[in-house]
Amino acid sequence: MAQNNDIREILIDELKKDIVGPRQEEEIFWRSEGDVPTSRYLTGVLYPKQTALDENTNLSNTVEDGEPEDEEEDPENQDVNPFAIKIGTQPSSLGITCCVSENTKTIDAEINFAIYERQEKVLEQKRKTKQKDGEPPKEERTDVGWKRKAITSNFTIETKTTKKHFDIKDDDGKILHVQIRYKINKKHDKYYVTVYLINTKPKGTDYTESDECIFQPEFKLKKSENSKDSDEKNIFISMEHYDDTSTKDPEEKEFDLLFRNKHFFAVGRNCSVEWDKDKKFLDSVSWVKTTFIPQYEIDVIQPRKADSEPLSTSLRLSTLKNVKEISEYEELLSPIVLEYEKWIEGLDKQHQGTETFENTINHQIENCRYAKERIMDGIRLVSTDPIAGKAFRFANEAMYDQMMYSRWAKENIKNDCKGIAGGPPFNQYEEEDPPRWYVFQIAFILLNLKSIVEPNSEDRKIVDLLWFPTGGGKTEAYLGIIAFVLARKRLRKENDGVGVIMRYTYRLLTIQQFHRAAALMCACECIRKDNEEVWGKEPFLVGLFVGNDTTPNSLETAKKNLHRKVDKENPVQIINCPRCGTKLDEYNYHTKHADQAGGGDIRPKRMAIRCANKNCEFGDEAKEDSYLPVVFIDDDIISTLPSLLIGTVDKFARLAWDSKFAAIFGKVRQSCEQHGFHPAGANAAGYGSMKICKHAGSKEAKNRIINYEKPLPPPELIIQDELHLITGPLGTLVGLYETVIEDLCLNNGIKPKIIASTATIKNSVDQIKGIFGRTVSKIFPPQALDFGDTYFSEVIPSSKQRGRIHVGVCSTSAGGQTADARIAGAILRKTRHILENKNNEFNYTTDEIDPYYTLISYYNTRRSAGSALRYYGDSVPYFMGTISSKFETDGAKNKNPLQVTELTGRLDASEIPEIFKQIEVGMSKEMCRCGESQRRQSEDNESVCQTCKKQFKRPLDAVLCTNMLSVGVDIQRLSLMVINNQPKHTAEYIQASGRIGRSKNAPGLVITSYRYTAARDLSIYENFNDFHSHYHRNVEPGTLTPFAPRARETALFGVLVALIRNHASIENECHAIANNKTGASMFKQNNPKLTDLFDKIKERLESRVGTVDSKEKEKTIADFEECKRKWLRIANKYSGKLKYKRNYYDIAPKVENIVFLLKTIGDVDPPGFAGQQIPVSMRQADGSVKVYYQLLSEAEDE
Secondary structure, three states, rough: OOOOHHHHHHHHHHHHHHHOOOOOOOEEEHHHHOHHHHHHOOOEEOOOOOOOOOOOOOOOOOOOOOOOOOOOOOHOOOOOOOOOOOOOOOOEEEEEEEEOOOOOOOEEEEEEEEEEEEEEEEEEOOOOOOOOOOOOOOOOOEEEEEEEEEEEEEEEEEEEEEEEEEEEEEEOOOEEEEEEEEEEEEEOOOOEEEEEEEOOOOOOOOOOOOOOOOEEEEEEEEOOOOOOOOOOOOOOOOOOOOOOOOOOEEEEEEHHOOOOOOOOOEEOOOOOEEOOOOOOOOOOOEEEEEEEOOOEEEOOOEEEEOOOHHHHHOOHHHHHHHOOOOOOOHHHHHHHHHEEEEEHHHHHHHHOOOOOHHHHHHHHHHHHHHHHHHHHHHHHHHOOHHHHHHHHHHHHHEEEEEHHHHHHHHHHHHOOOOOOOOOOOOHHHHOOOOOOOOOOHHHHHHHHHHHHHOOOOHHHHHHEEEEOOOOHHHHHHHHHHHHHHHHHHHHHHOOOOOOEEEEEEOHHHHHHHHHHHHHHHHHHHHHHOOOOOOOOOOOOOOEEEEEOOOOOHHHHHHHOOOOOOOOOOOOOOOOOOOOOEEEEHHHHOOOEEEEHOOOOOOOOOEEEEEEOOOOOOOOOOOOOOOOOOEEOOHHHHHHHHOOOOEEHHHHHHHHHHOOOHHHHHHOOOEEEEEEEEEEEOOOOOHHHEOOOOOOOHHHHOOOEEOOOOOOOOOEEEEEEOOOOHOOOOHHHHHHHHHHHHHHOOOOOEEEEEEEEEEEEOEEEEEEEHHOOOOOOOOEEEEOOOOOOOOOOOEOOOOOOOOOOOEEEEEOOOOOOOHHHHHHHHHHHHHHHHHOOOOOOOOOHHHHHHHHHOOOEOOOOOOHHHHHHHHHHHHHHHHHHHHHHHHOOOOOOOOOOOOOEEEEEOOOHHHHHHHHHHHHHOOOOOOOOOOOOHOOOOOOOOEEEEOOOOOOOOOOOOOOOOOOOOOOOOOOOOOOOOEOOOOOOHHHHHHHHHHOOOOOOOOOOOOOOOOEOOOOOHHHHHHHHHHHOOOOOOOOOOOOOOOOOOOHHHHHHHHHHHHHHHHHHHHOOOOOOOOOOHHHHHHHOOHHHHHHHHHHHHHHHHHHHHHHHHHHHHHHHHHHHHHHHHHHHHHHHOOOEEEOOOOOOOOOOOOOOOOEEEEEEOOOOOOOOOEEEEEOOOOOOOOOOOOOOOOOOHHHHHO
């Protein structure tokens, strides 16, 4: 039995054998067997000059190949540049460029490659009848084959020789069609050496035979053994040069410092490169060589843990939640600051020898000290301010409860929710892994407290950006801040209204985080119920604010769709109780109390979820308040105003379309026990949620109404997750509409606190300024001298903990889908071969194999993912079968189709949770390892193998996904991914690949399939190690222009309508303008209150534009004035007839008397439209036009 190695190394070795070769050192291919070298091996093949690419290869973005155009020219008199050939040809050369010191005189070169020599044999022929006397023998048939012959050649490069070429001979002295060329240039006291290996055979017939090609070529350059040069071990030096010049952007200077020890020593040409990984010398290596399957292991960046006292105690939630006096927090939390201070002092010693970066280092240390001071401010507040201290204790208690119950619920779900009773085994969890903060999490919470507790402080103006790698624990950090903010509001008797808005870009991530936040709200509710005197009678709620593609807008729609299978407006969004994990379905969704609780409508009227587990705190039918603290319907959000609102950025474009959403920002007019809150624009003549209450009857009934003379406090905290996605056209519209959101969140002139988070970002200062209009932003944790090493995070070398391995493949012999299918087939088959293990070749448990069993296949578009469903049904199983039958002596034939699912935007929201559950199903220890051909189902049709009597129901074989996976998906068992084509943005690449390999015991393997004809793909492939060692630096900066002319044309009118409607809703003189039914016609010039309101809005807009883009200030204000004049003209012309939008009941003949101010971008003009098109979603940054077509014959007939 073989010694166990990293499974990933076995998979990479299989990939090399299948894609590059050889399978065997002296292998032979016969055409009669349907296999030839040029079709078997996808890369590492040099073709005769001018060989056209395969017709199935995508020729978009083609690059120059790699062969001199003029073969007749004397190579001694031409530059060594085999990259000047017709576009659309296969490579006929490969090369390497490296750098050596000026003391280097000679370099040894070793070249290995293979040729496949033509062979022939007579095919044995079987006659059906015996040959008769005198009958001529049947003509012999011959078969053509190719036998591998390995060639090795060594030569010496003299650095004084500027360029040279020579031919390669085989062992018999025969000159082969292989030529070596090299050129040497001296620059900056360095020699730049470029060496090429070229297939000089001219192109013959249209069909390229395998004996015309070169296979598996490889260069290796190293110091000459007999050299009399200096005694330096390493002669290959870094090709990079860092400096701290004043002409560089400050962020670039910072990256120069952070990555100063990440060097690259060679560049590939039509191939990739690798070099000696000896860490003895940071800026030089002993050898460099070419490779066709490059690999790079990412260093693990993980949150710092407290391994010693007293810091370990400071981070335990059980300690922090149980303090008797808040003054104890000073002693408990001070070790965080003291340890950080020691670490900062140590930076001065570390930066010896880095004088080049003196100014940048000083700036970095200054940032660290500023962060330390802000953390100290937070400790001071929770230790001395009674409200802050109690709120902090509440936050720790809530997070402790949330972590314990979430862990228990996850175990219950994994066990199919069988035998749920009581609650979590607290004592067991405390002994095994007690809930505790990471150092960065509690430090980030403390750092932000002053900006919340003291809203007039300078800290309030800072946008704090939490940067941490995917899976690092960012969510818990801002859930802790949310719990603090909500508790502080209750202690200040601000029980009503939305306290925190949390925004995401994708509905998948929004729904996932909604589930996590629901667990926190469950914890908050349990604490509140235990002490209503302190925390109030109003429940803590979390609301889901997404488009009607996911959730219903109205309660009536929710009732109608509850027991129907619908693709949109599905009310069933939670399928497991966030408290105990019990499975939920539509029968757990209610609008009325159970009989045991007296029956009747739930108050305020809404749809609520009761857990199916009667032992759960949220499943007791006898209690009126025993419902999960969640709301997910627009009407219910308005009527309850949940403490925490989680939504997509898209949804906030609705602020212009419906003024009921003004209630989210505290603009309410009244509330009642039956109907909840009513938006400020409501009146007796309104409709739906805009209609105010007039309860008739007893005095007690009238007392249920509460009228508000002033607005409720608006949200004081906005959290924007995945900030890197708010860029481009989407970021532009978000930045423009952020003008509305910030304006509506103003509380006595104080702006809300803003926190953002991401794992990948560049140019964050400009991006934050463009989105939020804030000029001051701080990244936490602040970087210091080396990327990732921030005290709060630490870089773990691969010698201590294996990191994620990235592998590159660039096919030159087959088109994209064929290459992708071959890669998938090789990897999937090898994993199953390891599992079957019939010859006892491997010794892995199912727990070790499981992370690499399900392949995540990542695509850049939904169209590509859809196409892949086809070849995962035929091509991939075919390639798996070929490998099994030809190259595995113990291979099992796979009879069953692959189990494949997709995770893309085409899915209905209700399907996503079920798919997650499928993906999370792993292999059990009692898993059958027999081959498919040996399995037989039992008589009762269960998946039990009759050979070994074990279950053979498998996990999913593959998941085809798009960028839905790259944000927020957290499934621990996944450790294998293929990325088909380099994603357009490096941030997406980092985010997507970071979703796998989360388990310490199963680090990830990511294989990227590059396109040879795509210039960017080829460039990254040729610089594979360099790109991955710097890939956080390679993130493209975000760009957005919220006040550019095109943005103003698209959405400035919508901004005006949203601001006027939502602000006017609380003004007695002009609140009618907010009304959905008749308000649009109330925009009048002669209303002084409205004029005053517009002037104040314009003044704040002018200030914001001046901050964000001062060049556009004058034109923006002019356009804003023109929007006002346009609205006035329409309102005056159609007085009494003008409505904001067309509703479903505005149909003929009634529609003839109605005119509409707004319409959705891209829609056909509705009858009576007289106004402006504006976006209904932030995704409508670029307008679309509906195109209709008809056949020419039909047009002629007309």
